Amino acid sequence: KTWYLNRPVTFLGRGQDCDIVLLDHSVSRRHLRVDRTGDGFSVTDDGSGNGTWLNGAKVSRDELYDGDRLLVGDTTLVFSTVGLPRRRPVVGGQVTDPGHRPQVKGPTLGDRLPQVPVKWVLAWLATTLVAVAVTVSVVRVIRARRYAQARAVAESWRSQAVEAVNQRQWPQAREALQAAEALDPALLDFSAEYQRLGQAVRDEQVLARARQALSAGDPAEALTQIGQIAADSPYAFDARMLRRRAEAALGSGAPTRAPSPR
Incomplete structure (x- = not known):
């Protein structure tokens, strides 16, 4: 079964007041929540009895990426996005594990820092500013492309919803609208x-x-x-x-x- 995360916050659990209800006795009444966070999603354990496991690691809160597996009680859920996939970032040549926070040892107050020539610092600052400007431009282009791709897929789902309405297939129409809303909430007045x-x-x-x-x-x-x-x-x-x-x-x-x- 597929659930579309088309709300700012989606609650999952065994209770009937949850947005996603799992008929699993090992799942708490309100087990976890999934939040929309900018361009992605995050999962937060909501004080469950058995905990929330992401890719084999117990987590209290972490980001979600395509292919991530959530173990909730005896139920396994696979997270995926509609359209452009969202990949887990790679750090040091390895995919980061959920909950992993690399420790970086920095200089203490008693450490003596080496002296760096001023001209090197200025050159480094100039290079950094240029790199930041280029990075910002690239990010804007990538976001624009992602938005265009997401809108194109959302329009396709909207067309499927219209076709389902014409055939009076109301459940299929609702599912298609939910998929379109998850991709582009500003596409149309979904509540209407x-x-x-x-x-x-x-x-x-x-x-x-x-x-x-x-x-x-x-x-x-x-x-x-x-x-x-x-x-x-x-x-x-x-x-x-x-x-x-x-x-x-x-x-x-x-x-x-x-x-x-x-």
């Missing part, structure tokens, strides 16, 4: 889209109840149900057709279904 999807699901249920009422010989109840469907609903046309049948049945006074034999 989710509201429209929820209303479409409710209208589908209302229309089903109206049909049942009409089949049971109760056109008045069918009309009451149909009145709850808005004119801009995806089921507006179906509601109008059913309204005509219900009004015709109500006008004739005849039941819409023959009574069952006794």
Whole structure:
């Protein structure tokens, strides 16, 4: 199963109030949280009983990268990003382990530092400033490219959502919207889209109840149900057709279904 981390904070645990619910007795009611941190995500143990394990190491908090494995109770979760992958940084030729913090020994107050010529210091500062300026420019270009790539993939998911809506496949439409939102939250007003999807699901249920009422010989109840469907609903046309049948049945006074034999 796939969960999209499309919120600023996502809680995971066994409790029903969590955003991601795991049916695992060894998982705490609120086991951990995943936070969006700029361009990436971080995981924080939320005081769980069995702890949170990232790539085999127990962690209290750490960054998440593509391919990372989270062991939560007896459940293993694999983190991955949609679109451009986010790789764990390499330090000293080796991929950093979760929770690893390299110790660097610096000079103490009693150490005597070697004297460096002033011209060397000035040259080093000038070189550093140029390097920083170039690095900032490169970072801006990389971020712009990442944003363009993420938006392109988000647009693709949005197109899939539109296609699913046209086919009245509401769960698939919601999943596609969630993927698009995770990539580019500013692409469109996602809260309004989710509201429209929820209303479409409710209208589908209302229309089903109206049909049942009409089949049971109760056109008045069918009309009451149909009145709850808005004119801009995806089921507006179906509601109008059913309204005509219900009004015709109500006008004739005849039941819409023959009574069952006794």
